[in-house]
Amino acid sequence: MEDFKSTIQTHEGNQHIIAAAFHLTKALVASNYLPEDMKKIFTDLDSHFSAMAVITETKGRKFTDLEQRLKHAEEEVVAWMSNPLMVCDSGPHEASQHFKVIDEIHSLMESLRNSPAADEFGKPTELLRRAESLLQTAMSRLEEELIHILHHHKQYFEPEYMSFRSCGSDDVYDESFVSVEEESQDEASRRNSTGSEFEDHLVDLIHPNVVPHLKSIAKMMFTSDYGQEFCQAFVKARKEALEEYWTTLEMETFSIEDMLRMDWKSLNYEIKKWNWIMKIIIRVYLPSEKRLCDQILGDFGSVSPYCFVETSKASMVYLLTFGEAVAMGDHRPEKLIRLLDMYEIVVDLLLDIDNLLFEEAGCYVRIEFHELLAKLGDCLRATFVEFRRVIASNMSTTPFPGGSIHPLTKYVMNYINTLAEYVDTLNVLLKDQDVEEEDPDSIFEMHNHTKDSSSSTSCPTAYHFRSITSTLESNLNTRSKLYKDGALQLVFLMNNINYIVQKVKGSKLGVFFGDTWIREHIAKVQQQATGYVRISWSYALSLIRSHDGHALPRVTFKERCRSFSIAFEEVYRNQTGWRVPDPQLREDLQISISQKVIHAYWNFTGRNSNDERHIKYTADDLENFLLDLFEGSSRSLQNSRRR
Amino acid sequence: MRATENQGSFLNRISIRRNQVVSMDGNHEQELEDIELFQKHVADRFSNLLSPSSSSSAESPSDSILSIAWLRKLLDTFLCCEAEFKALLIIGREPSQVSKPPLDRLIPELLDRVVKALDVCNAVTHGVEAVRHCQKLAEIAVSALEQKPIGDGQVRRAKKALNSLIAAVAIEDRDGVGSKSTERAWSFGRRGGSACAGSKDRTAGQFRSLWWGMAKGWSAAKQIQAMSSNLVAPRGAESTGLAHPVYIMSTVVVFVMWALVAAIPCQERTGLVTHFPVPRQLGWAQPIISLQEKIAEEWKKKEKKCSAGVLEEMQRLERLAQSLIEFTDSFQCPAEAERLGEVAAQVAELAETCRRMEEGLVPLQQQIREVFHKVVRTRTEVLNVLDQVGKASTTPTI
Incomplete structure (x- = not known):
């Protein structure tokens, strides 16, 4: 208000000068001491001033008045142009002063347009031209101000949690088919913590102090019909800000060709990064951008969504293309978890994307994100099928040394253990996926398991897990055939099935497999153990087993002792090289051997105790030797060399 | 059938054999027929593109070669050829057929081209944004110069927008390397002077952020170079059978992508090939060869002038912008009526061009996306077929 008064005062001031000049002229004309020629001039001047006074009463006065105001506005604009300080930097007083000038130009133009087309001097047209020109100058300056503010007052957010490092970029988590051991615990716990950290975080991308100022610039430019210029400058500046931010996030851009060629380690890293950036961009940055647009342009209808979409489209399209490229890639099983991550992130952000691109303008990007989800889903299903296929077809021609736990077993079990984290997503994805028919075992098992009827054992994920495990079992069965020794076949199966059972029992996988499954498989391991003892030890046992409970004839006893020792040494030499890594299982095996063999030996030597010199090993010796079995390093009994 | 048992069985055997032969022949003939039809369709479709205005009224050159409307037709043509090719290659075919030589080499080569084409599609999608940017600047000039009576303010306003437009157009070629430097040449240090003095400096970044x-x-x-480098027509025994349609499709992919790159500004086009070899004796290739020559000619002109691609509307925009800038440079109030008349006509043409761009660019962009998605889908389907063959023959080992 104050400033407006000052304008009026100046204006009134001008009128006073004119009035003063008029009076002075009148006084001079009336006076006697002027030469005639000069008097003539003053008389003319006097009549001009009089005429002016007359115009004041008619419409003519209006133009003079308007012209005066225009002149004044021109002076102000010139002053503004010569001021190197940007309005927003020069205090609120000057700012509103400058905006007042624009208002003044508007009202001048309004008045000029409403006046009759032209008077005898062509004045309104001429004045209108001058006013338009003035407006152009002011608008140009305003545009510069706009760009200046957008450039100098932009802000980025970089809270602690935003570091990608903390999201685990540098773990060398390379899930190639054999290298995975017990990796996935931290992966799983990390996953649970990433869900909500970005929620409801809107940040100020432009310092809030200058937002009202930007809003007035927008208002000025739009009411002056310079909205297009505003949008151009605004979108360009905001787009550059986003590009700059993108650079600070260290997000590299790749062509599809590059991505399809990328090795898994790099791709794995880039996918993690994409997941992280998706969250930041879609959940924090773009909603903040949208809010900024609304704050500044909310009063101008579709302008705000237009500017938002123009600013953000390129970034969204890139994120989209990245997803497309991943979904286009091959279906190697190690991708499964990263793909699930991507799928979950898109599901999670789809609503945000819908909200961001609610308006017509960004419609196609929104739809394409929905399509991307479907493609990722297809890719996941195909990868899942591939995962099974690879398990089924992963064969070798040489037996796995020592009959120990095969890496494939570890890989598969750890993998599905990690997959269990994604149970909800997997249930959706695998809902209508039939377990392949070629595997009647698994179908049978599934029917069996519906008895458990708890929802977790009958969900699609559970079916598929059991089916995958049974594919694994049949693979192991085939592999076991590579051993010539039937006992080693059983040790191999025992080791691996026991590993599977322990993994299921000791993790959340238990709920998917159910008690029935676990019992059945424990029974399997026990059967295999019994079978092992029978095959390995039946010959040795047959030598020392008494059929009637009586002592043997001396020669026979001597012969039996010798043969037993040889048989035992043979087994010892063989089976110390076998491996049963699970200490519990190893102990169980040793106990059941001991129960059968040592017990029989003890009876055997007891019955023939009168002939001790033929007894090479005591029962206690044998008991101790048994502890060496299944340690994975082949040994032979020192003093066994005979003949 | 009425013959003796012996004869019957003998005749039957013959007729069975003949049936087998006939049915094999029939398949083969059917295939030859399909291939021939495919060639004919490709020839017809591209001939239509060669003489576009035959169907439309002579009222406007709106679908002349390299206009937005023409590009949309080109993409339609591409989609038709692509669909027909896919049907020919995949439907009702024994998967093992596509893995036999020379297809075992030609199909992966085609898929490789297809992946490159996807990146071209993306680049061109960005390029359409660049064109839209120019359109918006032209629209500012139109709305300024449509004011009556025309005054100094509006002239300056138009001039500013047109200068930005020309700068954007010129920068595309000089700066189109995709140099993504984060430092920007902001020109606020020296302000003042005439309002549009700084505009040239500032437009320097205008296209950059589009890439x-x-x-x-x-x-x-x-990319185009790589796509066309191993494009060789099948010869001898190879030239019959599926190798030929695969070659045709490859040529179509390369040609369409090349035309898009020539027409629409996109990242780093300097040194774009103006010619890739298509044997002249092949009937279906004639219209493509003619189109290629026409576009190449435009492109060569363009390279001399250093302008933003050979899109008809862009060329028009550029020409009108140059001319109108001349007008704004020499503008003095009041302007001569004759000159004003000329300008009014140019402004009307500019407005009409903008209108066509407004109508056509967004659908064009969507069509490019459609091409993208169709191509992705076909690639997936072909890969699935190859996969089936692959799985049948090999099993991976650890």
């Missing part, structure tokens, strides 16, 4: 979704160092010219 930022593309990979660093990616080059449209190199």
